[in-house]
Amino acid sequence: MRKSRSQIHDSFSIQPPKSSPKRIYQVWKGNNNFCCGGRVILGPDASSLFLTSFLIGCPAVAFCIKMALHMKPQDTIFNHQILLGGLVLTVLDLGFLFLTSLGDPGIIPRNTKPPEPTSDDDEVGKSTSFDWVNGKPSSRSLRLPRLKEVKLVTGETVQVKFCETCLLYRTPRASHCSICNNCVQRFDHHCPWVGQCIGERNYSFFFCFISSSTALCIYVFTCSWVNILRQDCSFWTAVSRDFLSVVLILYCFIVVWFVGGLTVFHFYLISTNQTTYESFRYRYDRKVNPFNRGILSNFRQVFLSRIPPSLVKFRAWISEDDPDVQSSVFLYCNMEPLGEGVIAFSAPPTDA
Numbered sequence: 178m179r180k181s182r183s184q185i186h187d188s189f190s191i192q193p194p195k196s197s198p199k200r201i202y203q204v205w206k207g208n209n210n211f212c213c214g215g216r217v218i219l220g221p222d223a224s225s226l227f228l229t230s231f232l233i234g235c236p237a238v239a240f241c242i243k244m245a246l247h248m249k250p251q252d253t254i255f256n257h258q259i260l261l262g263g264l265v266l267t268v269l270d271l272g273f274l275f276l277t278s279l280g281d282p283g284i285i286p287r288n289t290k291p292p293e294p295t296s297d298d299d300e301v302g303k304s305t306s307f308d309w310v311n312g313k314p315s316s317r318s319l320r321l322p323r324l325k326e327v328k329l330v331t332g333e334t335v336q337v338k339f340c341e342t343c344l345l346y347r348t349p350r351a352s353h354c355s356i357c358n359n360c361v362q363r364f365d366h367h368c369p370w371v372g373q374c375i376g377e378r379n380y381s382f383f384f385c386f387i388s389s390s391t392a393l394c395i396y397v398f399t400c401s402w403v404n405i406l407r408q409d410c411s412f413w414t415a416v417s418r419d420f421l422s423v424v425l426i427l428y429c430f431i432v433v434w435f436v437g438g439l440t441v442f443h444f445y446l447i448s449t450n451q452t453t454y455e456s457f458r459y460r461y462d463r464k465v466n467p468f469n470r471g472i473l474s475n476f477r478q479v480f481l482s483r484i485p486p487s488l489v490k491f492r493a494w495i496s497e498d499d500p501d502v503q504s505s506v507f508l509y510c511n512m513e514p515l516g517e518g519v520i521a522f523s524a525p526p527t528d529a
């Protein structure tokens with residue numbers, strides 16, 4: 178029999194259970210890496226975070242050191258404000274990078290067993306286009322339609338898919354990341370530079386990261402150009418004297434095409450309320466995008482709405498010997514709000 182909500186809360190007791198006490202992050206089946214006792218959640222390719230930090234930090238620090246060494250108090254162009262601007266942009270850029278990379282992107286907790294088929298599933302099964310999970314309609318435990326329809330608060334109906342790895346019906350806009358091996362809410366893409374999925378809980382940080390990277394590139398590029406052009410000698414003499422500025426100009430010129438292009442692309446995605454995955458997979462331009470609420474509302478949804486709490490309590494204690502407790506943990510997690518204004522979803526009924 179299923180446990181009540183209060184009993185399930187008791188499973189998250191601070192005290193470890195008596196047999197085989199482990200925290201959820203220690204038995205997590207996804208490919209994530211964890212630090213600080215499960216407080217920091219990384220993707221499997223988190224080592225790329227060091228490379229990205231190096232590619233941002235090295236030129237930025239070189240620029241700031243150069244400014245600090247050559248600026249003069251009476252200089253109207255290169256003074257403390259220029260140095261401060263470079264430092265603030267660098268700190269913001271690295272800060273948003275770590276905020277994107279070191280947290281839960283919106284992982285949906287997996288089930289230990291498939292949900293029980295409902296009467297609705299049998300009705301759907303009479304349809305000729307019905308597609309059974311695993312293609313085994315004879316198996317009772319797998320008599321589940323691969324696709325289900327859910328209704329949004331806006332009245333539109335969208336299809337959600339059964340994930341055979343996580344054994345659950347994904348929430349609308351969720352998808353399974355093959356690199357992290359998790360279903361992620363409002364899955365955008367897996368970013369190899371950040372080493373993490375980009376999803377519901379870190380998309381705003383990701384956009385701020387690529388925007389501040391673009392701003393930092395333009396800032397260093399412009400300041401380095403001014404630094405060369407203002408010297409009291411010919412252009413080529415100035416270039417030969419100030420090798421670091423030339424390197425920074427070339428570096429920023431190359432990088433800004435990448436991060437600037439990405440920023441413009443994501444600006445477009447936010448204004449039309451699409452994810453990268455949806456824009457490549459579904460092409461909403463052929464039909465009405467049910468999530469598009471107008472440019473202002475779309476931006477408000479990304480930047481002004483509260484980041485939803487993590488659906489997985491990675492530091493909660495769990496007993497591997499007690500599958501009932503384990504399924505309760507995951508069941509509790511699946512009963513959290515479904516997001517994206519879902520008002521109807523064919524979830525298994527709960528006992529009173």
Ligand SMILES: [Zn+2]
Binds near residue numbers: 342343344354359
């Ligand atoms: Zn999945």
Ligand SMILES: [Zn+2]
Binds near residue numbers: 220367373
């Ligand atoms: Zn991923």
